[in-house]
Amino acid sequence: MIKSYKFIETTHSKLHKNVIAFFDRIENETGVYSSSFFDKDFYNKIVKHHPNILEEPLKKIHNELRTWLQKDRTDFCEKIRMSNDIKKICNREVVPTLLNNTPDKLKAIIKKLFYDLYVQVLSGDNVKNEYGSLQQHFEEFKSPNKIFKCPTCGLMPSKSKTERKDDYDHYLAKDKFPFSSVNFRNLVPICTDCNSSNVKGNRDVLKINGKRKIFYPFDETHTGIKVECQLNNDNDNVKEDDLDFSFEYTTDDNRNEEIESWKVIFKIDDRYKKRSKGKAQSWYQHYWQFISKPKYKGLDINLKKELYKDFCLTDPDIEFIKLPVIKAVEKSSFAKALLESKLYSMEFNH
Structure with a gap:
């Protein structure tokens, strides 16, 4: 990155945090599924309004995990947590879990769940009403980030907060690293050219560059190229x-x-x-x-x-x-x- 962004904590991050909190909760749960596994407001305002694309797959995941040994459940949940430490991943301190490396019984469920979290839930009316739209996030984000050219290439104009938002790039592609699909530290506004299929697209940024470190997009110690x-x-x-x-x-x-x-x-x-x-x-x-x-x-x-x-x-x-x-x-x-x-x-x- 030519320049890095300043990360702005907004209410939009609550979707991701509440989903991760669910996995933290069920790590040690061996009982039957319960709505008490969720934060009460999150369940009432978000989860129960998405019974098929959110609650049902989470229930299936819990029912599968509760049959595992405690060590295996903890290992799985820890992999989810590590897959969301984007800074350490960029520094090559931890390795995120690829979709292909998840257990076969869960692979299809996880793929669809985290895809739907970004495509349907994050953009759905309930999340918009509770946390705000992606456009509102962009406007809040761009206020302190006065970057006029794409910080990745420095060639294309970067949108102002009053324009329709830039593309949000999944720095770690969501079809390969699903667990960070709604993690805003993995969602980076970049220009259309950088995010195009013939440039970055959905390529695995950790694979195509060998074992080298990659820039963390929100590293405020980065002084520029x-x-x-x-x-x-x-x-x-x-x-x-x-x-x-x-x-x-x-x-x-x-x-x-x-x-x-x-x-x-x-x-x-x-x-x-x-x-x-x-x-x-x-x-x-x-x-x-x-x-x-x-x-x-x-x-x-x-x-x-x-x-x-x-x-x-x-x-x-x-x-x-x-x-x-x-x-x-x-x-x-x-x-x-x-x-x-x-x-x-x-x-x-x-």
Whole structure:
């Protein structure tokens, strides 16, 4: 993640907390199913209004678990708890339980239960009335999180709290890691491109990056990623449509594992290369027009560059790689001459 979010505790988290509390309760229960296994308000206002998609599967799970040895029941419930410690999972301190690793008798029930929790219960009228809608959560969440570009890629605009919410990405895909399907520490607002099927989609982020750590989206100690760019084909045959850029990424606290994971999960290098190739000319033109303004005539060129940098850094909508790409062109010889000759020509013809 280029930037991390600040986690905001809202009433919406109560759905997840009450479901986990149910498993905490039945860990040591060997008696028959009872509505007393739930918080009273949660049962009366949520559970009993979803008898088929919520209460019935939870009842079936309890009836199965009560036949197990205590050690096995505790082990199962502990796996559920660990599967929801998203921070430790990202740090590779604990391993979440995959759906395929759950007992066969429970697999289908758990898959449907936690899918329905997100798709039907969380968006249902009873949860909306009691805890609020996902749109209301987004509005509360975005108030202190004034991030104007997608914090994952830094390319696409991030929605404001007054717009229809961004996509909520299941950082750990719900069809593979069902136990955190309504855990808001696993629900991350990101742009449509990052969440698309040809980028992250529902891929297993813990599998595709080997055993490296991954960024925890709500890690407030994360100070952000820095990027350097270079032009790879600066020669006398270079054409503006064929500019080839590459990127290097660093953090102040050497999060190299997380960076490598981020690059793989969100196909960062490929997306940045395509974006820079398509935008380099217009970005450099914007830069050129800025430093060529008559009001800056007579100013030292380095001061003009600093003014442009400050101008961009105060623009919340600037794309993450814009300044590094301009800097790479500035360092080049042939590409810079090519673009500037076209800009001179445009000004002359104008």
